[in-house]
Amino acid sequence: MTVYFLCAVLLMMGLYCLVAKKNIVKKVIGIVIMDYAVNLYLIIIGYKHGGLAPIVEPGMNAQTLGRFVDPLPQALVLTSIVIGLGVLSLMVAMCIRMYEKHGTFDMSQISKLRG
Amino acid sequence: MNLVPLYVAIPLLAAFLIPLLGMWWKKSGEVLATLSTVLLSVMAIASIGAPAVVHHMGGWPFPEGIAIVSDGLAVLLLIAVNVVGFLCVIFSLKYMQEYTGLPKYYGLFMLMIAGMNGVVVSGDLFNLFVFLEIASIASYALVAFGVEADELEAGFKYLVLGSVASIMILFAVGTVYAVTGTLNMADAAREIASRFGGPEMNPALLLAAAFFLMGFSLKAALVPFHAWLPDAHPSAPAPISAMLSGVVIKSLGIYAICRIFFHVFGFAAGNPSSVIIANAMIAFAILSIVIGGLLAIGQWDLKRLLAYSSIGQIGYVMLGIGIGARVLATGGARSLAALAILGGLFHLINHAAFKSLLFLSSGAIQQATGTRDMKRMGGLKERMPITAATTNLAALSIAGVPPFSGFWSKLVIIVAAVKAGHVVISSIAIAMAFVTLVYYVKLQREVLFGAVRGAVEKAREVPAVMYVPLIILAVVCVGFGLLYPVVGARILEPATDALLNGAEYIKLVLG
Numbered sequence: 001m002t003v004y005f006l007c008a009v010l011l012m013m014g015l016y017c018l019v020a021k022k023n024i025v026k027k028v029i030g031i032v033i034m035d036y037a038v039n040l041y042l043i044i045i046g047y048k049h050g051g052l053a054p055i056v057e058p059g060m061n062a063q064t065l066g067r068f069v070d071p072l073p074q075a076l077v078l079t080s081i082v083i084g085l086g087v088l089s090l091m092v093a094m095c096i097r098m099y100e101k102h103g104t105f106d107m108s109q110i111s112k113l114r115g
Numbered sequence: 116m117n118l119v120p121l122y123v124a125i126p127l128l129a130a131f132l133i134p135l136l137g138m139w140w141k142k143s144g145e146v147l148a149t150l151s152t153v154l155l156s157v158m159a160i161a162s163i164g165a166p167a168v169v170h171h172m173g174g175w176p177f178p179e180g181i182a183i184v185s186d187g188l189a190v191l192l193l194i195a196v197n198v199v200g201f202l203c204v205i206f207s208l209k210y211m212q213e214y215t216g217l218p219k220y221y222g223l224f225m226l227m228i229a230g231m232n233g234v235v236v237s238g239d240l241f242n243l244f245v246f247l248e249i250a251s252i253a254s255y256a257l258v259a260f261g262v263e264a265d266e267l268e269a270g271f272k273y274l275v276l277g278s279v280a281s282i283m284i285l286f287a288v289g290t291v292y293a294v295t296g297t298l299n300m301a302d303a304a305r306e307i308a309s310r311f312g313g314p315e316m317n318p319a320l321l322l323a324a325a326f327f328l329m330g331f332s333l334k335a336a337l338v339p340f341h342a343w344l345p346d347a348h349p350s351a352p353a354p355i356s357a358m359l360s361g362v363v364i365k366s367l368g369i370y371a372i373c374r375i376f377f378h379v380f381g382f383a384a385g386n387p388s389s390v391i392i393a394n395a396m397i398a399f400a401i402l403s404i405v406i407g408g409l410l411a412i413g414q415w416d417l418k419r420l421l422a423y424s425s426i427g428q429i430g431y432v433m434l435g436i437g438i439g440a441r442v443l444a445t446g447g448a449r450s451l452a453a454l455a456i457l458g459g460l461f462h463l464i465n466h467a468a469f470k471s472l473l474f475l476s477s478g479a480i481q482q483a484t485g486t487r488d489m490k491r492m493g494g495l496k497e498r499m500p501i502t503a504a505t506t507n508l509a510a511l512s513i514a515g516v517p518p519f520s521g522f523w524s525k526l527v528i529i530v531a532a533v534k535a536g537h538v539v540i541s542s543i544a545i546a547m548a549f550v551t552l553v554y555y556v557k558l559q560r561e562v563l564f565g566a567v568r569g570a571v572e573k574a575r576e577v578p579a580v581m582y583v584p585l586i587i588l589a590v591v592c593v594g595f596g597l598l599y600p601v602v603g604a605r606i607l608e609p610a611t612d613a614l615l616n617g618a619e620y621i622k623l624v625l626g
Binding site: 011015018024027031034035038041042045072073076079080083086087090091094095097098101102110111112 | 245256262263265268271274281282286288298
């Protein structure tokens, strides 16, 4: 239970960083922290203490099979990391372009649109 | 031969080939994007009335494989996405010529279509998330395509909020997996119905439902999650604005909400959690209708006015669907739920037609006059008669003037709301329909009619390749209004049936 709680704390830290920081690079870091918190959550779902690698070999009985770690969340996390990398590179590219335009990373100086 | 995977495969292949061939062949984007969107539109229109099909990717049967499902609801969205996509490509041929890096533009455009088609046909929760991200990343990049200060800021804002939405959705997908042990939507629905179908919903599932609703509402730009839309839609190039307002917010937001909540979670009568979810949907819808409508009145930037109007109109779509959900959750008559959902879906496809038409028109106007400021326009119908006529038609249609399509869909939604006993909600919806009329009358008066003034004086009609898509969409707007019996019976009723019969969906996918 504690790990889920800590995972939620990590998510909230990322959200705080995203909302409270004015520097757009720090906002990007906040998003990355949130992303990693959710990846960690997926890993925790599949984790089993003292579990075995899920490779089926002949002669394994039901008890051994029951000790396997769930491999599916790990596959999901791999995909999710790749997606996160794509989003991150786009975010960083936009940050660089915005720095070229305004000469600053401060969102309060960049912001002109009113939402 | 099962054609459903081609909805993803064709645009994905085009998105890969266009930038690659674009290194040697300057016209690769124009040619390949037009060809593939024509093909996709023909496929989507040809699949009207076809029975629902399931394709197991790579021949892997359930539960190992990923299912690709095309039912009535998916066909409705596929038609909207691909036909609007095709018309936007045609419009882009001329409009985008002033930009550089066109192969990249068309590549991203096809990637966005691939992502949206993938979201629509996917039968797997995680797969839906992946396609959602494909479409989202492409649309973030396309909003910022102009790389001017405004475009970058709007794109960054959209990117940040969109990423938060994606993170919420991924969290919810993980939670559903932790509770049910499956990612297949039909299987998860069966698990949820059999294990948690009683009066109490599992708290973890309720958390997942809340995260799904927040995430998809952010993608759909429902108030209070709308902050990115009024910046992102006006900043994007006009064909992209038309795609974003016309189909992206619907396929990534509204469609996903429908699929997840009606088919995976299900609105079981007598389950208090279902009522909470349905109430939240209605609350978001009413907030969107009121706030989007009121903010639209004060706008003088043509595209910002249209963007705020999108928030209001997407609220009407959500209202119809939310009322249908509430009727189901409180154990009301099935026919009433069907009426409300039919109204919502009808408004969805109508809005896809007239809002993409309005954004394309705004692009044509911007190119001809060089401005989006409505204070500097007037008397457009003297200088650009075709664009003015189509804009006028779309404005009448979206404002709900009979006999155009927008009138009928709003009427159905409001009738359903009254019949379900929501007197206050339906009177708000009626009042805001008049507000819609107010800001489109403003648009007509300031831009289309009156004396020729300001930037319009030197304006000339846009070339045929730009106004032909406008005419086609205008015909669609009128056609949906006048030929409702055909459209309703062939497209909308199968979609409503598919949405209401969650059990049928499970049977279809699991066999």
